[in-house]
Amino acid sequence: xxxxxxxxxxxxxxxxxxxxxxxxxxxxxxxxxxxxxxxxxxxxxxxxxxxxxxxxxxxxxxxxxxxxxxxxxxxxxxxxxxxxxxxxxxxxxxxxxxxxxxxxxxxxxxxxxxxxxxxxxxxxxxxxxxxxxxxxxxxxxxxxxxxxxxxxxxxxxxxxxxxxxxxxxxxxxxxxxxxxxxxxxxxxxxxxxxxxxxxxxxxxxxxxxxxxxxxxxxxxxxxxxxxxxxxxxxxxxxxxxxxxxxxxxxxxxxxxxxxxxxxxxxxxxxxxxxxxxxxxxxxxxxxxxxxxxxxxxxxxxxxxxxxxxxxxxxxxxxxxxxxxxxxxxxxxxxxxxxxxxxxxxxxxxxxxxxxxxxxxxxxxxxxxxxxxxxxxxxxxxxxxxxxxxxxxxxxxxxxxxxxxxxxxxxxx
Numbered sequence: 001x002x003x004x005x006x007x008x009x010x011x012x013x014x015x016x017x018x019x020x021x022x023x024x025x026x027x028x029x030x031x032x033x034x035x036x037x038x039x040x041x042x043x044x045x046x047x048x049x050x051x052x053x054x055x056x057x058x059x060x061x062x063x064x065x066x067x068x069x070x071x072x073x074x075x076x077x078x079x080x081x082x083x084x085x086x087x088x089x090x091x092x093x094x095x096x097x098x099x100x101x102x103x104x105x106x107x108x109x110x111x112x113x114x115x116x117x118x119x120x121x122x123x124x125x126x127x128x129x130x131x132x133x134x135x136x137x138x139x140x141x142x143x144x145x146x147x148x149x150x151x152x153x154x155x156x157x158x159x160x161x162x163x164x165x166x167x168x169x170x171x172x173x174x175x176x177x178x179x180x181x182x183x184x185x186x187x188x189x190x191x192x193x194x195x196x197x198x199x200x201x202x203x204x205x206x207x208x209x210x211x212x213x214x215x216x217x218x219x220x221x222x223x224x225x226x227x228x229x230x231x232x233x234x235x236x237x238x239x240x241x242x243x244x245x246x247x248x249x250x251x252x253x254x255x256x257x258x259x260x261x262x263x264x265x266x267x268x269x270x271x272x273x274x275x276x277x278x279x280x281x282x283x284x285x286x287x288x289x290x291x292x293x294x295x296x297x298x299x300x301x302x303x304x305x306x307x308x309x310x311x312x313x314x315x316x317x318x319x320x321x322x323x324x325x326x327x328x329x330x331x332x333x334x335x336x337x338x339x340x341x342x343x344x345x346x347x348x349x350x351x352x353x354x355x356x357x358x359x360x361x362x363x364x365x366x367x368x369x370x371x372x373x374x375x376x377x378x379x380x381x382x383x384x385x386x387x388x389x390x391x392x393x394x395x396x397x398x399x400x401x402x403x404x405x406x407x408x409x410x411x412x
Contacts, residue, residue, distance in 0.1 A: 311373025
């Protein structure tokens with residue numbers, strides 16, 4: 001009997017299995033090729049960093065540039081021309097530009113502004129939970145995990161309520177990862193629509209400013225040394241996109257892992273003070289950002305004993321680094337009482353440390369506390385079903401495509 005080997009089908013099976021559980025692959029790489037040369041679907045030589053110490057050092061290494069305009073040919077091949085106008089922000093820049101942009105946004109995106117959102121976030125959580133059905137299976141992601149952060153970031157930026165569904169729809173399209181022409185056309189159209197929308201919204205804010213972050217940033221644009229028009233539009237996109245996708249997937253991942261480990265959920269219910277450390281442990285254990293955004297080597301360099309040629313792309317696996325046994329004891333165990341879990345790099349490290357980390361923490365804490373307090377008997381709709389992880393050819397976000405649960409109110 002003969003069989004036909006289909007390399008495409010084999011690759012698809014391998015990709016699907018990796019997306020379902022990438023941790024064994026990362027563990028193997030940490031042991032055998034901690035700085036691994038690879039050729040991803042975009043065809044550009046890339047080096048994948050998987051160990052904690054190497055990853056932490058690389059995140060703050062000035063020889064690894066975030067200014068993707070410096071690697072324009074590679075950048076365009078991966079993302080296309082339409083992304084350029086939306087990427088003129090601090091995420092894709094180096095000092096001194098990065099320093100200037102981050103300082104301007106930081107001056108308005110203050111801890112006071114974030115903390116002032118606490119009652120609003122709690123109200124959003126409560127209203128969404130009020131609308132969730134009880135006693136029957138439903139998908140918690142579109143009903144709760146995604147609406148919480150998109151509503152919060154729109155409140156922060158000052159996006160009118162009637163326009164928020166458009167934001168979610170367009171950003172979902174931009175987040176889809178693929179290298180085929182169909183993917184690229186859809187992404188290009190969504191990026192163009194988002195650029196046009198934020199350009200028009202900023203014009204409205206300048207005419208009639210409100211008590212929101214976008215109005216404050218628009219005012220900063222008019223000051224000497226402030227944001228340019230293009231930087232302001234791109235920054236608005238960055239805050240909206242990064243401010244809700246990552247938190248939405250984190251909430252979904254968190255609920256999934258708590259339901260899979262009732263002892264950890266019971267610990268948080270019995271001691272509400274554990275919710276803060278629990279969120280840090282969840283970011284470490286299975287955070288929503290699998291890899292940091294691209295960097296490229298501005299000179300020949302060496303990391304972990306591996307030579308990286310000038311011009312190569314470098315990808316840093318936060319997911320792998322946060323499971324490195326050289327840094328964390330029993331890293332594949334989810335433990336809300338883990339000592340030292342705050343050392344994770346799930347929010348990055350160095351000058352590009354996530355500006356929105358305090359907001360993400362607050363949203364996730366309030367979302368989980370609200371859900372588990374209101375519905376202490378939450379359960380998977382089908383305890384035997386495998387979790388539905390996103391299956392994409394190139395890891396960016398780590399998250400579920402659905403999270404079917406059944407909610408039962410607390411017994412009286």
